[in-house]
Amino acid sequence: MGSLIESAGRPGADSGWEHEHPRKGFFTDTSICIGCKACEVACKEWNQNPTDGDLELLGSSFDNTGELGANTWRHVAFVEQDSERIEEAKESGRRLVSLGMPTVGPRSSGPRPGAPSTPGGRPGDDLTGEDTTPPDTPEFRWLMSSDVCKHCTNAGCLDVCPTGALHRTEFGTVVVQQDVCNGCGTCVGGCPFGVIERRDDGTISPRSSRDEGEQKDPDHGTANKCTLCYDRLVVGETPACAQTCPTTSIKFGDREDMVDSAEERVQQLHSQGMTEARLYGANPHDGVGGIGSVFLLLDEPEVYGLPPDPQVPTKELPQMYRTAGVAALGMVAATALAFLGGRR
């Protein structure tokens, strides 16, 4: 239950790790994603994950992966939008500014000289009098975004795991120990993002192996999800997806630095008139206490298939325990009273 008391900064330390490791995380900047899916392939290659699906077209733009799951730990979403929707995204992004997002200056064609480099938005910023006219809204745009496990500060999967198979690593990430997992599947319902899943079947590389025949998947039946390449982190390597990303859309590093550069980038885009840019997962006060894998999105999270307000299912647990405790005490008191009363 360690995550119940974890802070966004050092969930690893709060889990009882004695050595000092900064929390690691991703910053996925969707504004420079070219949708090449190299992250999906590199992830499967490195982790030897089975293929997914039935090899049929989904008819969903260029996305034939569909969603994250036991075998797919990176998923690139493709969203086609017309100008009306783009206008709405710009407007909702602009509104976020007045809710405490980074400040935005007047429209300019380049980075605004003297723009504050740190987020300093005040709630209720009054933008009247400033030219916030966005640049021409294009008639059409095609959004691409690579999704991944969020490695939550308060991780639902970890909280509900009865065996201790899910654990918090020294990097502040959340990882399944396959040899401990008994495949009960409780974690699947515990994840507010629908990331973790049990691997029901599959082979690692059907009809493609250059050496032997098919390899059976050793992790059959257990819960699976992104490990943030734990096996690479322990030897000082970058996770496979970030390493392969050709445009640095997926950045990896200390979570704190990731959030800083994400905030800077949002600021930069707003100053260029791209008011649709916003952060996702950087807020330590959200329903999961912030996430390890922050995103820069160009529209509402729902557009990308992300929950707008994720809540860890155990969030209300202390209150529930308190309530249950009070109830139990009441019961005990009532019973005692009954006995006492009976004796009387």
Place this chain on the structure above:
Amino acid sequence: MANADCIVIQGSNMAEAHPVGYQWVMEARSRGARVIHVDPRFSRTSANADKHLPIRAGTDIVLLGALINHVIANDLWFTDYVKAFTNASSIIEGDFADSEDLDGLFSGFDPATGTYDNASWQYADASADGADGADGGHGASTATGVPHGESHGESHGSGGPQLEHGEPARDETLQDPRCVFQILKRHYARYTAEMVEEACGISRADFEYLARSMTDNSGPERTTCFAYAVGWTQHVGGAQFIRAAGVLQLLLGNMGRPGGGIMALRGHATIQGSTDIPTLFNLLPGYLPMPKAGAHDSFEDYVDSIGSKSQKGFWAESEAYAVNLLKAWWGDAATAENDWAFDYLPRLTGAHGTYQTTMRMLEDGLDGFFLLGQNPAVGSANGRMQRLGMSHLKWMVVRDFSMIESATWWKEGPEIESGELKTEDIATEMFFLPAANHTEKAGSFTQTQRLVQWRQQAVTPPGDCRSELAFMFELGQRLRERLRDSTDPRDRPLLDLTWDYPTDEHGEPDPESVLKEINGYHVGGEQDGVPLSSYTQITADGTTAGGCWIYTGVYADGVNQAARRKPGSEQDSTAAEWAWAWPANRRILYNRASADADGKPWSERKKYVWWDEDTQRWTGKDIPDFPADKHPHDLGDADEGGAAALAGNDAFVMQADGRGWLFAPSGMVDGPLPTHYETVESAIPNPLYGQQANPTQMTITDRDNMNAPGITGTAAEGEVYPYVFTTYRLTEHHTAGGMSRFLPYLAELQPELFCEVSPELAEEVGLEQNGWATVITPRSAIEARVLVTRRMRPLQAAGRTVHQIGIPYHWAQGTEAVVSGDAVNDLIGMNLDANTQIQNSKVIACALRPGRRPRGPALRDLVADFQDRAGISPTTAESTLDIGPTTAEPSAELAVDDPRGADTASGEEH
């Protein structure tokens, strides 16, 4: 590209087909560059550009021509650059007639052969006629160009076509009506923004945006870069699309400068290397031409045809490059007495490109066929004829990673399904040899920037998999062993080859020993065997030997320079110590043009190479592409040829006159200036000229290779093939699928063939999202899943609504791959660009209907039915359409059968 201020991507889907290279476009964007994508489709490249301009496929020269016109008419050209470094001032022969004068043809056209005589396109001779602008009176005798009588089509490589000498008559004021600048101005005067709207379907506002983006970002302080790929080359006239961009970039002063240029994006790893050290029939290493029977019977004739000793620049030394190559191949057997074994080289008797080879197979003219790194059953145009051709072979060897369709057509190809072929009737003996992949062997990749990058072997190949190098080496050894006692003179070239590479314990030849041979070394004397360090050391007297003169220096000092891996963070932005670029580790060609006529940088911002007054040498951030101590004001020695003849501002050192060519006196078979023609199947009349299609187009006339009728179609019945489709690649797959459809991690990402259509077209035809559609052309019919998307937009052009369809071409029928589907290239005909012999894959007329295609023999019936309705059936069409043999004879011939060269970049490069 990262240094560009504006990048125009046209004829390329760079983000999808070159995602790793696209990081530099994204880098430029993050530095504030504007990126514009001109393409029929809104692709992942468009999604990551500032603006996408949809264009009617095949009208690129109208757009580029209008930009040229815009730049000239509004005086936006880079005057000092154009005057100093281009041939704008050169005077052209008096009897030259432009396409404006001849309604779409240039002077010198012979309708009987469909070819040009380029005598009238030549520079007027300074000695015969001054630059006074007097007109008329010029005969071919005063022209400076040599190769009259036929405009050569073979590749001229980096050298460009030759001229006898580099001193044409000039008018430096650019006012002479016969000077290149004035001819250019007249040629493009009717290429206007209105014409762009009419022909390309691009609005005037969008044209204005594009023009302004380019001109605002060109000049002393800024540079604009072009990027293209097979979206330009795979057109009839595609070579002229590229030249049009070249003309524009010269006018804007964007050549030889950082962030400028035209990036030719290559189709896959080391395609650049495979033209440098070519797999092409008409080239020898280093862009030396293959000798031709009859024309080059003596070594002297051959060498003279490459570059005159009296012309300017480095091609004047072509004899040394040729001797160097022959010494590398035949060692001691190559002597001055036997002309360096020149007669060991085979001679060309005609074009022997991919498609001519296919036709020869069908004529039973070929017995055996080695297939390495290619899957023509899927990747080449008219796949059905490709497969039928293979069924005529006696034997065929396929070397690949997997059992590709070119290895399985005889048991599960589409013709087995349709009943046209029966496995038991096919006499072709098939051999499959497994190949090692790039991680299983060491070697080099040469990429778009001419950067030669070495890769190490990571693992040993499994089982019987071997490298190409090992295969070729052992094949050579076995052949030589068999012929060891032969006294037949025809076996001498094979027996006298230097064929002695050291091998490791697995029998793999040492690839560095090959690199050393390519680099070249001294022969005899004190330095015998010592690697050369520069191509200027190459001699014509047999004291040097080297496999590819432009690669000299890659093994300088006995060190594999291509293996250098100094991180970018530890060196300057040129990164000269990362790998090695040919020639001479030079990162930007013609970089003398990055300084002005006086040798000073055009601007501080774009400073690159300049003249240092103190040391009296060229210096800068790169290896100067110029004689190091030639003063900018040097007039050049007109009595000498070669580098000595170059004047101090002759920046284009490989051109025979030292200038960038706005107008090409020779080298192009279809005209000295890019000119718009409609494609052969276009139903839209050419808005500019009476000449509808490119007059030099090479069409293989065969009943199985018929074209849609285009504008000659009967209007009464409506158009039978009313739509146009264009083919393209997806990031998830690789070309004909041999390296992706067999890999589950890639195959699952794009599992099925689909066609992209606009909602409007889906409505018109009755297509449903994710349902099926059948696409029909006069060659074949295929089925594909339907992807309805607003990324496809109908265009208004030529007074009608033009619907374009996008179809990726990676799939094929078979059971070996993880995913399968119909092969899109079955739809495409063999219509070839006469300069390059590359097929048009980018503008194909088609019919579209909902539902799946018929199975079995009914498929051919469907195709024949559409042919009948279009009036092009083989039994009726000959008289009106000139489409070749009307009988069932298997023989076929080239419509234009002359010995022009070809540059098929292989079917793999679609």
